[in-house]
Amino acid sequence: xRILKEGYSYIIPxxxxxxxxxxxxxxxxxxPANIICQALGNVLVVLSLFCMFFFxxxxxxxxxxxxxxxxxxxxxxMDICEEDGEKVIRVFLSVFSVHLQRAPFNGxxxxxxxxxxxFLAAWNPRAHIENEQNIFTIQTGFGIMTxxxxxxxxxxxxxxxxxxxxxxxxGDKIGMIKFSSQVDLHLPVAAKxxxxxxxxxxxxxxxxxxxxxYPGAG
Numbered sequence: 001x002r003i004l005k006e007g008y009s010y011i012i013p014x015x016x017x018x019x020x021x022x023x024x025x026x027x028x029x030x031x032p033a034n035i036i037c038q039a040l041g042n043v044l045v046v047l048s049l050f051c052m053f054f055f056x057x058x059x060x061x062x063x064x065x066x067x068x069x070x071x072x073x074x075x076x077x078m079d080i081c082e083e084d085g086e087k088v089i090r091v092f093l094s095v096f097s098v099h100l101q102r103a104p105f106n107g108x109x110x111x112x113x114x115x116x117x118x119f120l121a122a123w124n125p126r127a128h129i130e131n132e133q134n135i136f137t138i139q140t141g142f143g144i145m146t147x148x149x150x151x152x153x154x155x156x157x158x159x160x161x162x163x164x165x166x167x168x169x170x171g172d173k174i175g176m177i178k179f180s181s182q183v184d185l186h187l188p189v190a191a192k193x194x195x196x197x198x199x200x201x202x203x204x205x206x207x208x209x210x211x212x213x214y215p216g217a218g
Contacts, residue, residue, distance in 0.1 A: 007055025067214025
């Protein structure tokens with residue numbers, strides 16, 4: 001189990017300040033100030049442990065196979081629909097989900113666009129349109145596909161780790177979102193979706209669709 005580098009800016013200050021408060025509470029303060037100081041220090045240490053959990057980067061074995069499309073994220077499928085000639089799989093990430101995103105397929109990054117916006121809750125039907133997001137456009141062997149990192153009510157920052165021209169293998173890490181959030185996967189309309197609302201997904205592991213022209217595709 002690794003910790004994403006984005007997490008250290010949260011973890012280190014929380015541990016440092018929490019540790020100092022606990023040390024002061026047992027060496028320099030009389031009651032009841034020592035009790036208050038120690039309680040605050042304990043809270044900060046617990047928050048640092050939560051951040052370690054939130055920014056975790058678990059070791060996984062990437063699912064292999066021809067024509068499979070993997071989940072870009074860990075979470076719960078919220079909705080599957082068709083819009084603008086594409087099939088869209090929308091996945092909600094809670095604060096307890098692994099928050100890094102992975103490439104669902106082999107391909108070349110065509111573009112990564114940041115779009116400023118609102119911070120509506122993921123269940124708001126306008127969230128995928130109006131919220132702040134990163135849009136990854138990837139050229140694959142079966143057409144252009146798009147992944148959207150979408151900020152939410154708690155999530156305030158979408159982070160991209162790839163740039164135009166990067167060549168991706170299915171399962172490669174492409175970014176993360178802080179803290180709870182939503183990821184949309186846009187596929188060709190001929191792709192066969194293999195998940196349904198309510199299903200749990202794991203980035204780089206769960207097969208969410210079959211590519212056009214492969215067994216199982218529509």
